[in-house]
Amino acid sequence: MVAHPDDETFGCGSLLLHARAAGATTAVCCATRGEAGGTGADLGAVRERELREAAAVLGVDHVDLLGFLDSGMSGPAAPATLVGAPVVDVTASVRAAVDAFGPDVLVTLDASDGHRDHARIRDVTIAVARPASARSACTPHRPPRTTACRRTCGGRSWPTCTCARWT
Numbered sequence: 001m002v003a004h005p006d007d008e009t010f011g012c013g014s015l016l017l018h019a020r021a022a023g024a025t026t027a028v029c030c031a032t033r034g035e036a037g038g039t040g041a042d043l044g045a046v047r048e049r050e051l052r053e054a055a056a057v058l059g060v061d062h063v064d065l066l067g068f069l070d071s072g073m074s075g076p077a078a079p080a081t082l083v084g085a086p087v088v089d090v091t092a093s094v095r096a097a098v099d100a101f102g103p104d105v106l107v108t109l110d111a112s113d114g115h116r117d118h119a120r121i122r123d124v125t126i127a128v129a130r131p132a133s134a135r136s137a138c139t140p141h142r143p144p145r146t147t148a149c150r151r152t153c154g155g156r157s158w159p160t161c162t163c164a165r166w167t
């Protein structure tokens with residue numbers, strides 16, 4: 001679950017490639033078309049095409065776009081942007097996409113670069129994933145269903161995570 005085209009490649013391209021090579025069915029869901037990520041005519045269409053081409057190279061089985069507008073790095077966020085849209089609307093869109101695919105593992109951005117769209121998609125994805133994750137055990141024998149586990153158990157990652165909240 002990412003905010004812009006290219007997030008899937010920079011953020012987890014190798015994971016997607018290896019997961020597919022191991023036989024997993026993979027999907028990329030992108031909240032925006034990245035319209036604010038540069039200049040040029042119809043940048044959203046260009047970046048969407050790049051997303052689909054990158055996904056093909058990475059062996060991604062499904063590509064989904066949520067249809068929010070790129071919020072850009074700063075300034076007022078228009079109502080239809082990922083940051084300007086009501087959180088409840090973004091959450092509903094992310095939940096619908098997650099429910100439609102039914103992932104065993106859900107990966108999202110950590111937003112460590114400070115981009116507000118990355119933070120929004122991270123926060124919403126973790127909120128959506130948490131109920132499903134609570135049904136899954138996080139033990140050395142089974143990896144967590146989401147990257148959220150690392151956040152709730154103080155930074156330990158599978159297989160060392162023994163966070164009781166995940167059992």
Ligand SMILES: [Zn+2]
Pocket residue numbers: 003004005006007115118
């Ligand atoms: Zn991005």
